[in-house]
Amino acid sequence: MTTTVIRNAGWAILWDATARRHVYRRNVDIAFKDDRIVHAGPGFAGQVDVAIDGASRLVMPGMVNVHTHCMSENIGRGITEELGNPALYMSALYDLKSVFLVGHSMSPDQGHVAGFRAATDMAVSEILLSGGTTVVDLAVPYEGWLDGLAATGIRAVAAPMYRSARWVVRRGNQVEYEWDEAAGRRAFTAALAVVDAAARHPSGRLSGMVSPAQVDTCSESLLRDSLAAAVERGLPLTVHCSQSVVEFQEMARRHGKSPVQWLADIGLLGPHTLLGHTMFVDSQSWVGWWSRRDVPLLAETKTSVAHCPTVFSRYGQTMESFGAYVRAGINMALGTDTQPHNMLEELRTALVLSRIASCDVHLVELADAFHAATVGGTTALGRDDLARIAPGAKADLVLVDLDHPAMQPARDPLRGLVFSAADRAVRDVFVDGRQVVSAGEVTTIDRRAAAERLTRAQHAVMAAVPAVDYARRTADQVSPLSLPLG
């Protein structure tokens, strides 16, 4: 047993279990024995093996990234940030981005495993360096996935995706569905084996989540059986829902109602379910639908929402609004979905876009967004021992440098961190009591080596684009450089 104490923390964000909220405290000791916090308050008097001077530190709970795709997104850096198809309501998901990422990630048996691992190493590095200590990794299972995740040192929830249909874009203005129920069933069985393996992983930091991929690509029976499998295992379920206008229209065409209302009809909503994105609800202005039921329905059923503002903002889209969802009583959680996997920038983006969408500064405030990035996430995951600093909780801790110039003046350090310094001021990170970031460097991952492998993987993905794209365009035609190369 090793006992570590962060002595006399200049500032700390502790969990007030009675009020169920984070609060600031000053000049406190935070002690943890191996993986568990044993003390959070003044004057720790127990035996100490390692003492850290906390005078110039903000000590905060590690955040939870409830929705991202580690295996693919970093491969698209410099390619996907400005893609969008106007004929598909600006989304790049179905054709432009998919020729780089979905094509890549949906074919794990074609020699891309090294690329998946490199992308995962880089993604997890970014999460840790920005104060995230838990990640929900939505991936198509590939060889070595669980061991690779565990080796990064992060706490990970493996969410192996499967589906009954895949999207096909033949002309650039229409998404078609190619159904293969039997293949979906086989992938479902394989995914459950991965979920069960995660729970047994010797690292003790992995768990699983049942993850039918998208509301529009999974049959009703596959969704119902997915929920049954989740309930049987006591695990949460996650599915992308209301992530594009195209998807909303398709579900309205099939069922005459919104994707959220259809999921309610088939029993999928509830405290066990985390919906990915859920931006294009019936009341969203791009959708133009007549009902106003989705947001209240999500609150009434205690369904959680994984809000990932950055990726949609690149298409000119926003939730309407994060603040309105919070005030309606929905359990909101935050994810990055894409690169950069910067939890602190994601928090800031969530706040800024919410204010623009609602024309209201006070509808949602930093305390709400920080709650979403921590306890909102753990509520969605069914964990009450993560993302809070209190005795008994896991020692997933982030130490921020109050002396960093970008934090000055450090009058309100959480504001300084989110609105100004972001990941630059994150200094040390502990997951399960083990230090994984030291003086701003990830100790568990060789980022330089991962970067080289990632660049090679990007070249391979770009070379394959003409074979995947419906118009046989090259990668440079789909995504030209931002400036002409003279």
Ligand SMILES: [Zn+2]
């Ligand atoms: Zn996603």
